[in-house]
Amino acid sequence: MNTRNELLCIWSAVIFVVIFTLGLWPLANFLPPHLPTAGAEEIATLYQDRTWQIRLGLFLMMGCSGLICAFVAAITVAIKRMEKSAGVLTYAQLSAGTCGAVFLIVPCLVWTAAAFRPERSAELTLLLNDLGWILLFMPFTTFVVQNIAIGLAVLGDRGEPPVLPRWVGFFNLWVAVLFIPGGLLTFFKTGPFAWSGLFVYWVPLVVFLSWYLVMFVMLRQAAIKHGSTA
Amino acid sequence: MTQTLKARAPHLPGEAGVWVFILGDMAMFAALFITFVYYRRADVAGFVHSQHALNQQLGALNTFFMLTSSWCVALAVHAARAGLARRAQGWLLAGMACAVSFVVVKFFEYSEKIAAGITLTSNDFFMYYYMLTGLHLLHVLLGLGVLSYLWRSLCAPAGHSTLRTLESGACFWHMVDILWIVLFALLYMLR
Numbered sequence: 001m002n003t004r005n006e007l008l009c010i011w012s013a014v015i016f017v018v019i020f021t022l023g024l025w026p027l028a029n030f031l032p033p034h035l036p037t038a039g040a041e042e043i044a045t046l047y048q049d050r051t052w053q054i055r056l057g058l059f060l061m062m063g064c065s066g067l068i069c070a071f072v073a074a075i076t077v078a079i080k081r082m083e084k085s086a087g088v089l090t091y092a093q094l095s096a097g098t099c100g101a102v103f104l105i106v107p108c109l110v111w112t113a114a115a116f117r118p119e120r121s122a123e124l125t126l127l128l129n130d131l132g133w134i135l136l137f138m139p140f141t142t143f144v145v146q147n148i149a150i151g152l153a154v155l156g157d158r159g160e161p162p163v164l165p166r167w168v169g170f171f172n173l174w175v176a177v178l179f180i181p182g183g184l185l186t187f188f189k190t191g192p193f194a195w196s197g198l199f200v201y202w203v204p205l206v207v208f209l210s211w212y213l214v215m216f217v218m219l220r221q222a223a224i225k226h227g228s229t230a
Numbered sequence: 231m232t233q234t235l236k237a238r239a240p241h242l243p244g245e246a247g248v249w250v251f252i253l254g255d256m257a258m259f260a261a262l263f264i265t266f267v268y269y270r271r272a273d274v275a276g277f278v279h280s281q282h283a284l285n286q287q288l289g290a291l292n293t294f295f296m297l298t299s300s301w302c303v304a305l306a307v308h309a310a311r312a313g314l315a316r317r318a319q320g321w322l323l324a325g326m327a328c329a330v331s332f333v334v335v336k337f338f339e340y341s342e343k344i345a346a347g348i349t350l351t352s353n354d355f356f357m358y359y360y361m362l363t364g365l366h367l368l369h370v371l372l373g374l375g376v377l378s379y380l381w382r383s384l385c386a387p388a389g390h391s392t393l394r395t396l397e398s399g400a401c402f403w404h405m406v407d408i409l410w411i412v413l414f415a416l417l418y419m420l421r
Contacts, residue, residue: 167250174250181361187350192269193361198261
């Protein structure tokens with residue numbers, strides 16, 4: 001195994017988090033989130049006033065999301081080491097993680113369609129804006145499967161020493177639980193379970209981004225250790 | 231045996247890593263409880279009024295099942311420490327029976343509410359009622375999985391790692407119990 005390439009894939013997590021945050025926050029200004037209660041005119045004005053910043057921000061968010069695939073590959077290799085050969089958890093994590101990347105790229109494209117013709121009917125901009133938020137924050141399912149696969153692989157690792165410390169396994173299981181309330185945004189327009197709420201936007205977003213950083217640190221250590229012993 | 235020697239030293243039940251999950255999960259529920267109290271302050275009268283629609287008897291019955299279940303699992307750990315794997319399995323089964331009863335009662339409680347036209351979107355109080363009890367119910371179902379896993383692990387010859395797994399799982403189950411106690415007090419009792 002080529003440790004240099006492995007580290008390259010692992011570092012892609014940090015690049016992803018930095019560029020994604022840059023696009024989401026100062027550029028597109030989707031942090032804090034739009035309110036689900038906002039009217040069509042209000043949302044359309046947002047796209048009209050900040051057309052270029054939103055386009056550029058979404059371009060960066062979409063552009064860095066492919067790096068997730070590289071990072072998923074690095075996790076896959078680590079799980080393969082835990083399972084001794086590529087077992088079901090290796091493939092479960094690989095496929096769920098890859099699907100997860102799609103649900104970051106597609107919402108950016110939908111919002112881009114809204115920013116593409118900001119002068120169009122406000123109702124249509126509202127529709128595209130809704131669709132983008134729902135696409136980004138509702139699909140917890142692939143992330144949950146990915147985190148559970150990682151959690152079970154880490155906890156099932158009988159190696160001495162294990163590839164990743166056991167707390168990383170429990171951490172992943174916890175993260176899986178935290179993503180689930182996101183799916184409930186379908187029922188609410190206000191309160192903590194609306195897409196602008198604490199348990200759908202803030203907690204999952206912070207957890208999602210910090211998960212990358214935790215996994216980056218732990219996988220980097222594991223890859224260096226594996227490279228020096230292999 | 232290593233376990234009897236270790237028991238004299240300060241002892242963290244379960245493995246250290248499981249506490250990452252337990253404390254993390256409790257932090258999430260703490261945030262949910264604080265949000266509930268925060269929104270309740272804005273409309274105490276409305277929350278208290280909605281609370282009257284809850285079935286206190288069923289809530290109390292479920293508190294009984296939760297506490298009994300937790301107690302059974304504690305007895306299972308006790309039995310396993312004494313090397314009585316069969317007895318430990320028996321207590322685990324009793325704990326699981328209580329957990330299943332909890333789920334059944336919850337099913338009837340939800341049906342009663344839905345039949346009365348009370349749903350997730352009726353008002354803020356019922357949003358919290360369904361969300362908090364729903365997330366807790368998810369933990370109960372996960373816990374049933376954990377308890378069955380523990381029951382199976384006791385089929386293997388007892389060793390130090392089995393006991394530690396048992397303790398880890400039991401800690402998770404006690405957390406589910408504690409969360410219910412707080413939940414019951416907040417949703418059903420708080421005036």
